[in-house]
Amino acid sequence: MASERPNRRLTTILAADAVGYSRLVGADEEGTLERLRAIRKDLIDPVIAAHRGRIVKTTGDGLLAEFASVVDAVRSAVDTQRAMTESNAGLAPDRRIEFRIGINLGDVVVEDDGDLMGDGVNVAARLEGIAEPGGICLSSAAYDQVRGKIDIAARDLGQQQLKNIADLVQVYALSPAHPAAAVPHTTVAPRLSIVVLPFINLDGNSEQDYFVDGVTESLTTDLSRIPGAFVIARNTAFTFKSKPVDVRVIGRELGVRYVMEGSVQGGGDRIRVNAQLIDTETGAHLWAERFDKPRADIFDMQDEITTRLARTVGIELVAAEGRRAERERPNNMDAVDLAMRGWAILNQPLSLRRDRAACDLFDAALRLDNHNVEALVGLAFYHGNDLRTFASTNRDEQLRIAQMAITEALTLAPGNALAHFVHANLLHVSGATERSLRELEFAITLDRNLAWAHADAGFLKVLLGRAEEAEADLTNAMRLSPRDPGLDRWHALLGIADLFLGRLGSALDRLRKSVEINPNVAMPYFFLAAASALSGRAAEAREARNAGLRLDPNFTVARFRNERRSENPTFLNQREIVYEGLSLAGVPEGN
Structure with missing residues (x-):
């Protein structure tokens, strides 16, 4: 019997390792480990994400990452080494943490857990081993892809015999501290790059400073979870605290496209938060929001404020980048x-x-x-x-x-929360309801602020015969993202749960709200038609039915009945009321 072929692909591998790790740990174990964790969290992970890389695995003193593009891998390595130079400034030589980096383009074997194996990986690891501290070594396979596309001086080290690699490898060394003389260095800020400036405490009350600073820190953390986002670390952001700032200067200094700034003001038993998102190139305000909140537990207030802002800012950043692409390179x-x-x-x-x-x-x-x-x-x-x-x-x-x-x-x-949410959606439409709910719960463990996952978890409980539990999840989603583009659907899902439970008055209110927010989706109209017909509101039922059929002329009761998404007996019994309502409303029966 033939063995199954391994899963292979051509990819760019980046291997990085801390120089003199054992010496550093021997001199100051706790301090070194703490610094390495902070460097990973605040510097390396965001840089790799900003250049669309994936961290394959980490060791105590190093990591392995992959990139679809060699240019992205090299830019990530250069940004990392330059940032480490700044991080080490002012430290004694024996306390500096420096990295060697090796990059190779090669064929690899992809394991079931996402790990990479094979010579492609081994060459990258050996290239890292011969790099200078703070330097980068590339194989010729990698260098050929970036020649003329980067502004870093490259030295041809000739053919090298790398440890445990059979063939000689042509190696090129890059020194990020030395740009190529012939090419002026101009930094292009990464897409979705942002710094959250310390929010201003308008009360001037020093006792409230810790709360205001906590909002800034939590918002920085939450924004860093956005796929592809490059978020400046809080330590750098806080150097601008209580200083007059020009966002255009900050954009150039930090290499970011966007600045978020804001203020917090207390008044009696309420807190008012103002926030703005600014384009550093033009100084234009792209978005602003103000909201008031009753005073409550400090951490609950911080969580709610930062969650709401992070979700909205994430949407606005993607929209701004889309507009920028259309404006700057519509044909490229x-x-x-x-x-x-x-x-x-x-x-x-x-x-x-x-x-x-x-x-x-x-x-x-x-x-x-x-x-x-x-x-x-x-x-x-x-x-x-x-x-x-x-x-x-x-x-x-x-x-x-x-x-x-x-x-x-x-x-x-594998750690992308939104991807797990979408996977849960597909399990749901395939009828694997319980697996879908487990996948949503896993997505929430990856990103507790993923409002879409909370909302769908509520609806899946309807499919599992637990309609009475749906409201808690759906109202939590609305709390996390009260202006979400999916708000119309969440009102519809609440109305559907009410309909299943026979709460016709509440179902009508929520389904009406859904179609009022977004009149361009058919299904809420059909549920509204069913709820109206069951409530004896024949005219409203006809109006909702006709609106639904204009949007989806092929909808029939039979098609809806055949795609029931769950075999749970409680759910199937509760669903009968919807079939009855659709028929009463005059929705085509179909076959």
């Missing part, structure tokens, strides 16, 4: 540009016609880079939405495309 967009434009569409209230344009953008992105995680997740999300809203006219094909895309996305980014 790369895969990241196209994927961001797609997500800018999906981050608006659901519209199946408009979302088709997002699907086209994701397809175009994947033709340029079939490893773009955001495009893969977006493509699966689009097809899953079509299936979930009963709008699909080619169910099997859309499910196949979505499953292939999300499987690849999770292979490339």
Whole structure:
């Protein structure tokens, strides 16, 4: 019997290792480990994410990462080494933490857990071993891909015999501290790059400083969870505290495209928060929000404030990047540009016609880079939405495309919470309801602020015959993201749960709210038609039915009955009331 072929792919491998780790630990074990953890969290992880890399694994003193692009890998390495030079400034030589980095383009074996194996990895590790402290070594396979595309001086080290590597390897060394003389160095700020400046305490009350600083720190942490975001560490951001700032200067100094600033003011039993998102290139205010909140537990207040802001700012950043790409390079967009434009569409209230344009953008992105995680997740999300809203006219094909895309996305980014959310969606439409709920719960462990996952967890409890539990999850989603583009759907889901439980008055209120917020989705109209008919509101039922059929002329009671998504007996029994209501409203029966 033939053994199964291993899963292989061509990828860029980056290996990094701390110089003199044993010596540093021997001299100051706790201090060294604490600094390494801080460097990973505040510097290395955000840089790798900003350049669309994936950390494969870490060791006590090093890490292995992969990139779809060699240019991205080298830029990540250069940014890391330059940032480490700044971090070590002023420290005695024996206390500095320096890294060696090796980069190789090679064929690797992909293990089931996402680990990478093979000579492609081994060469990168051996290149790291011969790099100078603070330096970078590239194989010729990698260097050929970046020649002329980076402004760093490269030295040809000739052919090297690397340990345990059979063939000689042509090696090139980069010194990030020395730009190439012929090419002026101009830093291009990464996409989705932002610094959260310390919020201002307008009360001037020193006792409130810790709360205001806590908002800044928590917001910095939450924004860093956005896939692809490059967020300046809080230690750097706090050097601007209580100083007059020019956001354009900050943008140039820190290499970021956006600044977030704000203020907190107390008054009696309330707290008022103001926040603004500013483009550092133009100084233009892209978004602003102000909200009041009753005073409560300090940590509860911080959590609610930062969660609301992080979700909204994440949406605004993606939209701003989409507009920037259309403005600056309308005829020369790369895969990241196209994927961001797609997500800018999906981050608006659901519209199946408009979302088709997002699907086209994701397809175009994947033709340029079939490893773009955001495009893969977006493509699966689009097809899953079509299936979930009963709008699909080619169910099997859309499910196949979505499953292939999300499987690849999770292979490339197993820790991506949004990818697990989309996977849960596909399990849901496939009828694997309990598995879907477990996948949502896992997504929430990865990102506790993922409001979409909380909302869908509530709806899945309806499918599992636990409709009375749905409201807690859905209202939590609304608390986390009170202006979410999915708000119309969440009101609809609350109305559906009420309908299942026979609470017709509450169901009507919530379903009306749903179609008021977003009149472009068919299913809430059909549920509203059913609830209205069951309540004896024949005219409202006809109006809702007709609105639904204008949006989805192929909808029938039979089609809805055949896609029931769960075999739970309580759910099936409760669903009968919907069939009855749809029939009373005059929705076509179908067959």
